[in-house]
Every structure is written in C-alpha cells, then in structure tokens.
Amino acid sequence: MNHSSYTVDWAEQAEHLHDQADIDAAWNTAVAEQIVRASDRFAVDAGCGAGGMTRALAVALPAEARVVGIDGSTEVLEVAARQTTDERITFVQAAYEDGFAASVSQPADLVWASASVHHASDQQAAVDRLAELLAPGGRLALAEGGLPAHYLPWDVGVGAPGLEERLVAAGQRWFERMRAELPGATRMPYGWPTALRRAGLGAVRTRTALTEQAAPLADNAVAVEALRSQVERLADTDLLDTADQEAWRRLLDRDDDAWLGARDDLYVLRARSVHTGERA
Secondary structure, eight states: OOOSTTSOOHHHHHHHHHHHHHHTHHHHHHHHHHHOOTTOOEEEEETOTTSHHHHHHHHHSOTTOEEEEEESOHHHHHHHHHTOOOTTEEEEEOOGGGOSGGGOSSOEEEEEEESOGGGSSBHHHHHHHHHTTEEEEEEEEEEEEEEEEEOSOSOOSSSSSOHHHHHHHHHHHHHHHHHHHSTTOBOOOSOHHHHHHHTTOEEEEEEEEEEEEOSSOSOTHHHHHHHHHHHHHTTTSSSSOHHHHHHHHHHTOTTSTTOGGGOSOOOEEEEEEEEEEEOO
C-alpha cells in the first residue's frame, strides 16, 4: 500500500470525520430537507464517512424509508455506527473502485455523495456507477466544490499575515498531488454538472449553501481541530515553509501564549456546492 504524504489514511482520519460531521450537522439537516421527496423510500449515502448525512437523510425521509451508508474504511464505519441508533440505517463496506451495486439491495430514490467522488481514480466512472444505482425518477446529489472553509483573521499576530490563505493554497496543491498519485488516475477536465449529464442524468442543477458562524464561537475546539487536521496533512510535505510551520506549531499548542483556542475572533465561513441530476 502506498503510504506517501499524499495518501489519505482513513483509519487515522476517522475521528476527524466525526468532528467534521458535528461541524456540518446544521448544513446536513438543511440540505437533506431540500433534496428528499415525500415519495422516497430508499436512499444511499456513498462515501458516508462518519454518517452525518446518513443520519440527516433518515430524519428527513418518511418513517418507512431506509438508508444505506457505504464507505471503504472499516474504522470510519465503526465511528459512524457508534453515533447511530436509527434502525432504518445500515452501514456497508465497499469502495468506489469495486462499484456499489452489490451493496445496494434495490434501485435508490436518492444517492448522496459528499467529498468522496474526488477520491476515485476515475471520477467520471464513479459518477456513472452512482447513477446506475438510481430508480427511474431517482436523483444523484454530489456535494463537491464550493469555497474552502476559513476560521481566522488575516493577521493573527504570529508569523506573516495571510497565514490561513497560504494554508488553503498549500491544501490545494496537496489535493492536486493526491489526485496525481492515485493508481490509474484519470483527469476530469470539466465540471460536476457536465459529469452528471455525461452519466445520462437530466434536470441538472447546482445550489451553493453557506455555513456561517460568527465570532466569538461558542466552542473554538471545532475550528482549532479542523485547522490542526489541515496542518498535519501537510506535515511531511514541502508545501509549507519553515516560518509558517513554526507559526502553526505555536498556534496549535495549548501551552503557548498564541494558542488559537484562547482567542475570541475565530469564526466559520464556508460555501459548499451540491450538484443534482435525475434519472429519466
């Protein structure tokens, strides 16, 4: 197995995905209410992570509906299962490269995939496979793209101003290298709505929703841990210079006077796009 600096270790990411599900809880609820129909009886959450949207879909769906959450990591699914008590939800292990048809017992009224298709070597092929899971009239909803989350003022008093902007830029370069190192990586030189149309879906549309929590936050821990995860992902790369690495070391150290957790000016601002298409 490839353990380069650009390979995601999902076992190590499991608890972070749980934290991210907490951050996204309100957003998941709002989006689930928008994409679910009263006639839906079966939904699939492909690449479900810690199951935040799986649970939100179950709440939004009619009482007799069922939801299957699918992920490739047993460790991630264990986290999802610990947080889930709804008997209508089932979690199944399967990978994009294997296809999900064997994991889905019937055509789906709704297939949801959030920030997971971009980890497939061939993203268009992954979208095609997800579209094949749909019943006539079923919808595929992809949460991909938007604008990166921001948490900090431009100048935090440690390191050069613009520290978070450079972190975001480094994260984009990390993503590019991650994609390039995937076995059999295939470029998709067009947008997600085009990918949905190429998968044979119609009524394609995009909605972008804002997540905003103004300063001061009720709990800084969520923002601090989100930033820590980004910094740690870049730790063994050349994408952050020495001065920025030292600034982040101080900002993320609870015993340092510069610790982010003690500030009153952290916030959350993020825009996420959801692209949907419908099977005829």
